[in-house]
Amino acid sequence: MSRTSRMFLGFVVGFVAGAVLLTVMRALVGLSPLAAIPALSAGFTPFFNALAPLLSAGLLLGAVGLMLGLDPALGLARGLVGMAIGFVLGILLTHFVRLGLGLGWDAESAWVGGASLAPIGFLLGVGALSDWLKWTRGMHTPEQHGPPAGRPAWTRYFGFDQNHKVIGVQYTVTGILIMGVGGTLAMIFRTELAAVGRQFLSPDAFNTYISLHGIIMIASILLGIGGLANYLVPLMLGASDMAFPRLNGFAFWLTVPSAILIIMAIFFGGWDTGWTGYAPLSVRGPIGINFFMIGMFYFGFSSILGSLNLIVTTLKMRAPGMNLFRMPIFVWAILSTSLIQLTATQFIGLSFLMVVLERNLQMGFFNPAEGGNVILFQHLFWFYSHPAVYIFILPGLGIISELLPVFSRKPLFGYKWIALSSMAIALMGFLVWGHHMFAAGIEDALRVPFMYSTMLVAVPTGVKFFSWLGTVWRGKLFFPTPMLFVLAAIAVFLIGGLTGPPLATISTDLHLHDSYFVVGHFHATMFGGFVFPFFAALYFWFPKITGRMYNERLGQIHWALQTVGFYTMSLTMARAGLLGMRRRIVDYDPALGVEGMQLIVTIAGYIIFLGVLIGVYNLWISAKRGQVAAINPWGSRSPEWQIPSPIPEHNYAEPFEVVGDPYDYGLPGSVYVNMSPSRGAAASTPAH
Amino acid sequence: MKHFINVILLVLALTALLLFLTDPPAWMPLAASAEAGPVDWLFGLHMDVIIFLYVLVNGVLLYAVVAFRRKPGDTGDGAYFHSNTRLEILWTVLPLAVVLYFSYLGLGVLRQTTAAAADELEVIVTARQWSWxxxxxxxxxxxxxLNLPAGRKAHLVLRAEDVIHSFWVPEFRLKQDTVPGQEKYLRITPTEVGAYKVRCAELCGTGHAAMLAPVNVLPPAEFDIWVQKRLGTYVEPEGGAGEGPGEEDIVALGQQLAQANGCIACHSLDGSKLVGPSWKGVFGRTEALEDGSSITADEAYLRTAIIDPGSQIVAGFANLMPANYGDTLLPSEIDAIIAYLKTLE
Known part of the structure; x- marks a missing residue:
């Protein structure tokens, strides 16, 4: 049987198994099984709602079947089998413990037990723990280099690998796939919202989809950042790999079962709290909430380990001559982001863990009747989740600062100010979480300092904007696709930044809070701060990663659609919010007069989706058939552009030496790095 | 220097144009409370600064894209300069001053909108899944x-029975979450007579979108009449309409009450299953109950189901309906709702 037919067969078998398994599981938790699926003649609404989880289960196990059909020896395939075994063991373990305590079968505890052990099963299966387990037995394991012995090179991307470039690609591709899931969900509920009245989504399905959209997009952003950081930071520092290669692989593979758990929430009644998971709604809602929260707990663990690795790498593995203020500006951004990730992620993990414990072990953390406090959840949650917003945007802003000098042929204006503004944003990010709770009823006097601290964030953010303007001023600008995305990123992030102060000022926020104004603001910061720079980075480093050039025309079309679509979407959202449109509602009051705006937002959403699809197609097809790219098509001074594309396994043939400043474009005779210091041909650094 | 002058002129012209186009500002919906005044003023001020900064950044960027584009065939670099400490300090200190000033203004508006008054009307607002x-x-x-007399400050005491909800009347411009286990407060001085809605602004589960209740700002005299009607002490002035309401009026009232009291957040009118049984064809329908018995939904059953919903639960549904409709609805209003239910075939 050919590989294609094995994959097809695997998918079909997996799909059927998924559908059957889901039916059984639903019956076990008391949800109506297959019989509840109405005929299509009963209307599209009930039909769609009943079928959606079934389809998702089928697709999930279908993907497993596809992987097994592709090659059962792949790490990913083994990991998924391990995950299933871990799940079953978790369920059995929980059930036996309950039996020992004299308690009977309880569906929620069983699933929670399963979900808690499943990622460990996955990690064992994929081989992320193999070396460490061997060490416990005193065995020596060398660092792994190159593809697995005797197998084709592509297989290393589907298994545990220690090379930072492989892990970077793994993160990025997973991030794009997950972004596709989150975007598809958005298209579904945007279609529902295109007109007044309920079209085809039940309120519970709508709540589940918006919640999943939110958290999946956050996961996708974290994966995208992981991808950029892992691929680029060692290259920019002149290191051959990250400080802890095994930990690096481990951290990546932790994200895969986490993402699967989060998506699995659909099968267990979904959840209705939004991505914020506020107690006590999350304590009372469907079983699916456990999957979302346990999934995020593991995902957060991965974030912590990944950032630890990046911090150590940055501080300890820089090339000779690279003092902190000679690092590429992107590394500063990643350092700032990693510091937040390392120190704040615990809090969201803790808050979610507490909800799971309250649900399953009746620990009344948030229940007023048991002496708990509802607001406590929000404090814990936002103590991470506000800094998290800066985790999402700092790397993107770093990309803007990194690319702008290359395409302006000029030094980065105010390098030190930009570097330190990232640090300032990172530190101030910890002092502003209360602004999410202006309407929550925190102490009146307490709201005021949070207003001041939040407004102060505008200062370092402004420094970045003005420095970018200083960078393009009197340059020689040229506009290939990455530069187009950088410029759009600035224009879009500007909307996000400028809509911030009215939200930070308590009195205006009391009108804007939880309205579409916030939705528009937040999407503008995420698109301007991450999505646009992310695509800029993908197009920019694509020739270095693949050795081939992307299609310029398709890149321009992608850029135009995404930019026009996004601008329309976020501004219209903000306008609807001012008029009284609440966020997270499945249907809205025609009396608000926002129906036309909702339609515009939906159409703009489709346009963005189409743009991204074209972009992904461009990258996919160009990786296979694109023109062979020059070594340094952009004329960058950065060291990774001075070596062959694709980059060799160990990056640099010999360690380079930093002899100048990174962005001295236009300074005659200056270079940033001396690629072969052993030959003694070091260029001198002109004074300036 | 030429470029500086050009870009300054461009930014000033575009700012003036945008400010002109957005004057008078119409960012917000109708303002129906005294508190809306200062909030709208501050937001307008924010928007003026936003427009200027938006034009400043995009204007310079746009100018650079046009004026500093690389000529075909040119492979050289741009002008070499990489920092200007005075400029950096300027664009750190100036925004700092602006945001501090805005925070100061925000504090002033906050004081204005939260100040207490001597003669406040106290209203206890209770939110639950999914009604007010x-x-x-x-x-x-x-x-x-929620009926409020125009011109008198209302002191709302906000409570939640189950999860967090949020009290928002966009025309009043203020918002406050209701938190289980705690009491929160909001002060509002309605000024514009009219009909508005309180819209739950915090995601609270299945019926969140439909969690609306009418808010009426009445002239003080009409408010007093309304209070007397609720108390049953109202006497029609002599020569007033002596006849009672007609059949159609009662059904219309019932429909209005069903909207106002959040009934239709949980009971569909089109036969689809929401949190509670659908109202389509409910009157005279035979329903199996949770305890195994069955019942025909006659007038007596419907009345019991409204006043004491936990006593006879229809099979397949949970006991989620608020149990306080006996307190918040007058007997005549319950009659009207039942009359309305009879019409839903």
């Missing part, structure tokens, strides 16, 4: 709609 109810302890009455 309003008690007036000064008068000893309760209702499913």
């Amino acid at each position: 109810s309003f008690e007036y302890p000064d008068y000893g009455i309760a209702a499913g709609e």
Whole structure:
């Protein structure tokens, strides 16, 4: 049987198994099984709602079947089998413990037990723990280099690998796939919202989809950042790999079962709290909430380990001559982001863990009747989740600062100010979480300092904007696709930044809070701060990663659609919010007069989706058939552009030496790095 | 220097144009409270600064894209300069001053909008999944709609029975979450007579979108009449309409009450299953109950189901309906709702 037919067969078998398994599981938790699926003649609404989880289960196990059909020896395939075994063991373990305590079968505890052990099963299966387990037995394991012995090179991307470039690609591709899931969900509920009245989504399905959209997009952003950081930071520092290669692989593979758990929430009644998971709604809602929260707990663990690795790498593995203020500006951004990730992620993990414990072990953390406090959840949650917003945007802003000098042929204006503004944003990010709770009823006097601290964030953010303007001023600008995305990123992030102060000022926020104004603001910061720079980075480093050039025309079309679509979407959202449109509602009051705006937002959403699809197609097809790219098509001074594309396994043939400043474009005779210091041909650094 | 002058002129012209186009500002919906005034003023001020900064950044960027584009065939670099400490300090200190000033203004507006007054009308607002109810302890009455006299400051005491909800009337511009286990407060001085809605602004589960209740700002005299009607002490002035309401009026009232009291957040009118049984064809329908018996939904059953919903639960549904409709609805209003239910075939 050919590989294609094995994959097809695997998918079909997996799909059927998924559908059957889901039916059984639903019956076990008391949800109506297959019989509840109405005929299509009963209307599209009930039909769609009943079928959606079934389809998702089928697709999930279908993907497993596809992987097994592709090659059962792949790490990913083994990991998924391990995950299933871990799940079953978790369920059995929980059930036996309950039996020992004299308690009977309880569906929620069983699933929670399963979900808690499943990622460990996955990690064992994929081989992320193999070396460490061997060490416990005193065995020596060398660092792994190159593809697995005797197998084709592509297989290393589907298994545990220690090379930072492989892990970077793994993160990025997973991030794009997950972004596709989150975007598809958005298209579904945007279609529902295109007109007044309920079209085809039940309120519970709508709540589940918006919640999943939110958290999946956050996961996708974290994966995208992981991808950029892992691929680029060692290259920019002149290191051959990250400080802890095994930990690096481990951290990546932790994200895969986490993402699967989060998506699995659909099968267990979904959840209705939004991505914020506020107690006590999350304590009372469907079983699916456990999957979302346990999934995020593991995902957060991965974030912590990944950032630890990046911090150590940055501080300890820089090339000779690279003092902190000679690092590429992107590394500063990643350092700032990693510091937040390392120190704040615990809090969201803790808050979610507490909800799971309250649900399953009746620990009344948030229940007023048991002496708990509802607001406590929000404090814990936002103590991470506000800094998290800066985790999402700092790397993107770093990309803007990194690319702008290359395409302006000029030094980065105010390098030190930009570097330190990232640090300032990172530190101030910890002092502003209360602004999410202006309407929550925190102490009146307490709201005021949070207003001041939040407004102060505008200062370092402004420094970045003005420095970018200083960078393009009197340059020689040229506009290939990455530069187009950088410029759009600035224009879009500007909307996000400028809509911030009215939200930070308590009195205006009391009108804007939880309205579409916030939705528009937040999407503008995420698109301007991450999505646009992310695509800029993908197009920019694509020739270095693949050795081939992307299609310029398709890149321009992608850029135009995404930019026009996004601008329309976020501004219209903000306008609807001012008029009284609440966020997270499945249907809205025609009396608000926002129906036309909702339609515009939906159409703009489709346009963005189409743009991204074209972009992904461009990258996919160009990786296979694109023109062979020059070594340094952009004329960058950065060291990774001075070596062959694709980059060799160990990056640099010999360690380079930093002899100048990174962005001295236009300074005659200056270079940033001396690629072969052993030959003694070091260029001198002109004074300036 | 030429470029500086050009870009300054461009930014000034575009700013003036945008400010002109957005004057008078119409960012917000109708302002119906005294608190809306300062909030709208501050937001307008924000927008002026936003427009200027938006034009500044995009204007310079746009100018650079046009004026500093690389000529075909040119492979050289741009002008070499990489920092200007005075400029950096300027664009750190100036924004710092602006945001501090805005925070100061924000604090002033906050003081204005939270200040107490001597003669406040206290209303206890209770939110639950998925309806609102309003008690007036000064008068000893309760209702499913919030009626307020124009010109008198209302002191809302906000409570939640189950999860977090949020009290928002966009026309009043203020918002406050209701938090289980705690009491929160909001002060509002309605000024514009009219009909508005309180819209739950915090995601609270299945029925969140439909969690609306009417908010009516009445002239003080009409408010007093309304209070007397709730108390049952109202006497029609002589020569007034002597006849009672007609059949159609009662059904219309019932429909209005069903909207106002959040009934249709859980009971569909099109036969689809939401949190509670659908109202389509409910009157005279035979329903199996949770305890195994069955019942025909006649007038008596419907009345019991409204006043004491936990007593006879229809099979397949949970006991989620608020149990306080006996307090917030007058007997005549319950009659009207039942009359309305009879029409839903």
